[in-house]
């Protein structure tokens with residue numbers, strides 16, 4: 001049986017959160033002399049002399065509306081990378097606990113485990129990049145606190161079968177971190193709709209991909225109110241800056257613009273999927289539910305360097321186990337994709 005209190009680190013259970021000036025003051029006032037700010041103003045523009053809302057209330061309220069969850073089920077991080085790191089610090093005691101990830105997958109799970117001195121266990125995805133569920137269940141140890149699943153998976157691009165995710169959610173007493181960074185590009189609903197069914201589910205999303213705000217650094221975690229309250233307890237007080245809160249709130253008024261961009265990117269992805277297999281050097285094009293495509297080519301290093309010479313940079317994934325000979329290509333604009341296809345077709 002999953003019991004959150006049993007997996008939260010004892011020091012996190014015991015500690016008191018930092019109480020910031022803006023946390024302690026509630027109500028309205030004219031004169032703010034509580035946070036040692038510069039009351040003369042800011043060279044950066046209006047309001048930037050003030051600390052931002054530590055709980056990001058306006059932003060969370062709008063996100064809750066769009067995603068159909070309660071604001072208390074949302075944590076906002078300085079990119080989802082911050083949420084990943086905080087999840088480790090929330091449940092994994094360094095030098096004692098372990099995590100499980102399913103390579104080939106997003107590299108930050110491993111980096112965060114290493115940084116936090118958490119033992120890294122791995123079960124390789126199958127040849128079609130799905131989860132070998134029995135093997136994963138057999139690899140869970142009493143010390144396993146986190147299991148990372150990325151769907152659609154980076155760098156392979158495919159959605160993970162929902163039945164596998166559900167079986168693991170039902171049979172693991174630690175937290176399952178389901179990374180949906182690329183879910184906006186997939187033809188499948190988000191697991192946020194099922195949050196209330198699974199007390200051990202944490203869903204990560206990000207504004208860096210479909211929303212086009214990678215430069216602002218805004219990531220999201222959705223989970224039970226209890227899990228979110230622990231993430232809030234341990235986060236740096238002002239982790240989402242004022243510019244990010246303001247600009248993201250503005251962008252969230254234009255959800256139709258998001259749909260248009262996603263539609264265009266998916267359309268471009270499908271054109272690439274049609275064109276790439278016809279090129280002599282391309283051996284395999286993996287199916288993609290994301291905004292990138294993994295291709296297997298005859299000479300990955302050669303093609304990678306050749307494209308670089310042409311001013312086109314893709315991601316060389318050929319040294320990663322399970323992705324031998326592979327390049328990962330982000331879907332670009334129509335012109336960029338044509339330039340890419342032209343360049344690959346001329347590679348000898």
Ligand SMILES: Cc1ncc(COP(=O)(O)O)c(C=O)c1O
Pocket residue numbers: 078079080081082106150154179181182205206207208214217218219
């Ligand atoms: C699967 C996955 N999760 C998370 C991230 C990081 O997102 P963010 O920019 O919100 O830190 C990435 C970035 O490439 C990613 O591929």
